[in-house]
Amino acid sequence: MVKNITIFTTKTCAYCPMVKRYLAAKGLSYDEVNLDEEPQRQQEALAISGALTVPVTVVTRQDDSREVVVGYNLAKLAPAIA
């Protein structure tokens, strides 16, 4: 079971709305960290994902285990939220 989801995004990234739409279609809510508005959180996104790119989706489960999905990657995102 998913406890919470955080997505790191920017305003101009085309793949970010795709992830948000996908999660919304699955009835899941999420917190969004827009790095254009909160550039001070870029290091956090990098530390979590190991990549300088968005979207980065962090799925935290009830047991606090965490799955990090870099980019719009349904092959990883779908099982992460299952």
Added chain:
Amino acid sequence: MSKRTKENTHTVIMIGAGPAALSAAIYTTREDIETMLVEKGVPGGLAAVTDWVDNYPGFPEGLAGLELAGNLQKQAERFGAVIDFGEVTALHDEGEWKRLETTLGDLYAKVVLVATGSDYKKLGIPGEVQYYARGVHYCATCDGAFYRDKRLVVVGGGNSAVQEAMFLTRFASHIDLMVRSKLRASDVLQKELQKFVDEGKITVHLATTTDEIVGDEDNKVVQVKGTDTKTSSPVKIDTDGVFVFVGLKPNSEFAGGQLETDEVGLIKTDENLMSSMKGVFVAGDIRSGATMQVASAVGEGATAALKIREYLEGHTINVQEEV
């Protein structure tokens, strides 16, 4: 191979959901021709990852590529187009039916529209794969924000490279544009670029190859090595990241050589936009002779849709009834 069923059979399948396919889908669905689009990435294609489109008719101030992509998608869906997310990996001619192998399973259609556009070419130099998404990037609108007040190298001399270098000045403190021979960007873009050069935001290195991307012990990109081809002397540019825009590679591999292509892999068509395989139409950047613009992709999509309608005349429009 899975059998033809109601679920996997469509009148028209469009491969890709970029401007060409979405425009074609607006026309086909508005004519009640059942249409499904298979998209491996983002609806809107390259337009969706382009910061700003200034030359799409009807928008005097220009508009964000993402907005244009979203509008095209909404309009196609309003008339009933269905977009499914997956990749087409092979195409088979089975006479009256075309069978597509996809990551969603086999799909069947009476007519296929190939509107797969192109993807960014890689440089193929040391460091490029190693630092991918950690200092080496191919999408400025996706990854530019990570380079606030940092130095960047942009590689390429065409429209995309110049456009994206200018976009990246929003974030980066300075950009070095490395151009293998000379600038090939349009005159309009070159004039715009000159303003950034005059302001000291962009330095253009003409006749300079890009040979290696170098990182430090923290696995961070720190330098790009190249060669000045006029003097053969080495060029070293310190940088925090590299954005590569060295042209595009046509997405025609899925056809496995079954559709006739030109020497660069773009698919050839007749005057009806039909490929060498009967019932398979082609529109947009993937078509040999295309002018690689959103407006022309949209125009070709509309034309292809009207040609598809002509082709389907006399056929059942809702083929699921035939299953």
